[in-house]
Structure formats: C-alpha cells, structure tokens
Amino acid sequence: MRFDMHCHTKEGSMDGKIPISDYIQMLKSKGFQGMLVTDHDSYNGFRAYRDHLKEKIGDFIVLKGIEYDTIDAGHILVILPENVKLLLMECRGLPVRVLQDVVHRHGGILGPAHPCGERHLSITRTRAYRKNPDIMKQFDFLEAFNACESQESNSEARKLAFRYQLSMFGGSDSHHPDCVGTAYTELKDDIRSESELIRYIKEKRSTNYGGEYYHGTVKGKIGVFNHILVEGFWFYNHFASLYRHHKRKFALSLLNQ
8 A cells, every 4th residue: 555654734733735625535536545643733624534534435545643742852743642642742842862752652653853954843852852762762663754855854764774673664745635645655554544554664674665756845945044934833732832841741641540
C-alpha cells in the first residue's frame, strides 16, 4: 500500500490550504491507497474526515496522526491506536522525553519529522539532541524523505535512521495542493487502522519510501530571510506553550488518575 505519511489539512493546520476531501481525491488520482493526517497539534482534519467523509469513502484509508510541537526537540510525528484519545496531544509544549514516555505507555509510536532540517523545528538542530544524541533510541521511526526538505537534509536523515536502526517514512509535508503526493511510503501489508500500522512498525517490517522535491516552499521563495521566520517560530512556540500550560497540566493530571 502506498501512503503519504505527512499531510496538513485546511481543517486542522493554521497554514494548511487543502480541505481533507480534496486531499483524498488528489492522492487517489495519483495512485495512493492512504494517507496519515498529521496536522499541527490538532486532530481537527481527521475529525472532519471521520464526521463527514468516512461513510462515503470506502476505498481509501485515512489514518489519524499528529505533528506535535515539543518545547525542546522540534516537530515529532505521533501515531496512537485508534481507541486511544489523549487531550494532551493537542496541548503543544511537552519536553520530548515526556512525549516519548506518554506515547509508548499508551501503545503508540513516534518519530522526528524532517529530523535534519531547520533550526528549532528539527530534532538534530535542537538543544535536546545536542545534549543527548541517544535520545534517538527512544523513537520508532523517522522521516527519511520529506519533499519540502533539501537533498542534504534527507541524506542526513537516512544516515541517522541507519545509525539508530529506525524505520523510515516518506512524506510530502503538503500545505498546498501542488505539493500533495510528492512523497510516499510503501508498506507490504494491507494496513487498515492505526493499530495495524503501529504493529507493522514495531515488528520492523520493510518500508519503501521516496518521492520528488517540492520547490514551492516559503523558505525557497524568501531565501536568506527564512532565518527570520525560523527564529520567529521559536518565540511563537515558546509563548504558545506557555499559553497552553494550564490545559497541558490538566491533561497530564488525567493520565495519572
């Protein structure tokens, strides 16, 4: 089965431009059998599919994931079993060690998105990794091909995956229609649920990935000014994490009851 493992929707991501219904039709037209919805700190894109489209679309698999903004290690892709619902996943700002523990305690898997990409957004460009590179041992996979990254970034990601023996995904990281389906992950089994995908990855089954590079990214268009945008994200992420502190604390308390 061919999946796009990194998808941002209009319903779930502030910077997403593609309604989930359009996303599905575009991927189907390109020969994909499924997608992993990975909106930023939100399941709203998947909810839109579940509530309005699931009963109408029987020949395409939509799996629920999330791209979580940690406070110290950039963007992490998280996949939980379909019967697990954690308010905490929509409360950005957890340290990566806590995120790893929570996800694994609830039977899920996780891995860095674009691990060798932009400063603050990508784990190898963060303080958490510099202090302890072996934090990678607690991941289950990583994104080895991201269509919006550079060849150098993806090459370094593959080396990292081999070093820590992690499964490798390919994802488009699409926010705009012309990026949809530019990357893929191929799985040998017929995957129909999050639990089946989790089991597949935990068993270290084979994944094939690849794609083409997308040249319409914001960083590609603004060139040297991109570093201002990246540094701005650091401030945004920290202030947004502070704003979510009480909700995150409440969600953590629910886990301990």
